[in-house]
Amino acid sequence: MVETINGIQQIGIGVLDVKKVFNWYRKHLNFDILLFEDEAVAALMTRYTNGKAEKREAYLSLNMTGGGGLEIWQFKDRTPTAAVNPIQFGDLGIYAMKIRCKNLTEMHSYLKDLKVSHLSEIIKSYCSSFYFTDPFGNRVQMVEDHYVFSTQTTKNGGVLGAVIGVTNMETSMRFYSTILGYTKLEYDAIETANEHSKRKFRRVVISQERKLVGGFGDLLGPTQLELIQVLDRTPVKIFENRLWGDLGYIHLCFDVSGMSAIREKAKNNNFPFTVDSANSFDMGDAAGHFSYIEDPDGTLIELVETHKVPILKSLGLFLNLKNRNPHKTLPKWLVKSLSFQRVKKDK
Template sequence: MQKIINGIQQIGIGVTDVNAVFNWYRAHLGFDIMVFNDVATANLMTQYTANTAEQRQAILALNMGGGGGLEIWQFKSRIPQPPKNSVQFGDLGINAIKIRSGKIKEIHKALKIIKVTELSDILEDNHFHFKDPWGNRVQVVDEPYSFVMNDGNSGGILGVVIGVTDMDASLYFYNKLLGYDTALSDSSGVFKELSNGKENNFRRVLLTRSNNKSGGFGELYGPSQIELVQVLDRVPNIIFKDRLWGDLGFIHLCFDISGLDVLRLQAEEEGHSFTVDSANSFDMGDAAGRFAYMEDPDGTLIEMVETHRVPVFKKLGVFINLKTRNPQKPLPKWMVKLIAVHKVKKDI
């Protein structure tokens, strides 16, 4: 058995109204494939939810243009809490999500028309920032990969921006355990786009993976990026300090992985043992598989999912079964495209 990282499966985002968030991302950023909409109790996550098994509703939304999805996550048994401080670049945790677009001028114009907050200009290296209606920071990156051509101006999740305290330790973690071994850029100084009105000094490193071989749904996810940001002249806040996993904001970064047992042993050797492991097949609504969590050096939650089954025509009992397939072989494109039957064409 070997470890195969198929790509970023999704980013978890804690919200107060799961339907409203899905509707906005569907309408404006093309996340219109609802893989599942599930209400359940998070029994295995109690160490991150104050030793209480909390009930939640979760929608997994995909953009068939290519990229990871959004797991839009809402507590049903408590009121989710906001960060104690406004999230700044360099704070510890997920600062922003990256969304790919091959039509960056068009998507920028469309977002300007709907008057999203803190919309930046398109910067010289072809990306821009804005905040969604709930204050979550989004970076749109000019990146040409596409899984299927669609009518929208954007694709799915390209990656994340993560705040760290020790760049070298974090570089080692994301390289050794998750394969992000290639630095596309490594720069230090004052960056207007990161400073939020304050001239802080940063080191920022943009990472990708040299090994893009993947199986299963890897071609849907496509290449990915992780940008690590360390603020050098300010003590960063911990975004989820005194809050629960599932509270408001970006709650985890999730990878689709084959060979989870191999990664488990590697993580133990590196001092990052899994903190949660479902170990056997679990019920993830209409989908099924195994999931686990570990923490990066600053406690940012990394979820890993070994997908076993994905529903296509649930009423007919038709599922894509990955458990019996060669994990190194990508699913045929026509088969992955079947997920598009879950496209949502109007607000829910």
């Protein structure tokens, strides 16, 4: 089977209180479709949790305007730790998530009224954007983007991508191009001193051509990754001496088809899967095949081949994707039925 990267399914966020984080993003950024909530033991992730199978609770929430979702992830038997030192622009790992936004000015005013911390001005570079820090310490970039899967009243859509710190730009670009199909160079420049840093750094923005997209590809939409290489200091790993699931952005997850072909390609390019659920995992309301690989600096990339998702749990309605054409997107009306999972008040 030909492998397909359908889009960014979600970005994982390690948190102290899964309900509190879900409620904030539901209320203020319209991630109000709760695709699943699940409590289980992360038995396959012991490589990244000091050899211990940790119990966790996870929510996956979506914004139906279009884009990736949030996997909000909380340890149940240990208190997650924060980075020892403040995370700096260009440190290795996921520095920020990108959220698509059709009206930056209105969203900027809204967040200013909310008094979010570290709210930057709107900056025009390769595209218009601004940054802020959510109430839980996570850096977020709002990026002007007009892709719409389903018209909603919200000012913003879902996850567009991520800002990732790297040590060697050429090596990282080769990884993201070869393994994940980020072959389009949108921006490449050496910059100094911005709202994040007074350091010198190289900024590269890459995207996918999306010639072949299946499943939920229309909902997830086009994506972009922003790679940052600091040129005048030695960056540190954001998750140095911490566990997967500790506070912050723990992984970037792609919705894929043809997992076996991706596994072979990754192995042949010296980026073998570090975790592989082999056939199928079950997260209560959802099921599929998941794997993890590391980018050249150890940033965790999750790959998920979705087999089953809930449509209307109360009636036992689930969508089985296992036997349908993986290179054909789902009918729009069917994907819109995920709106039955909308949460209208705090959990």
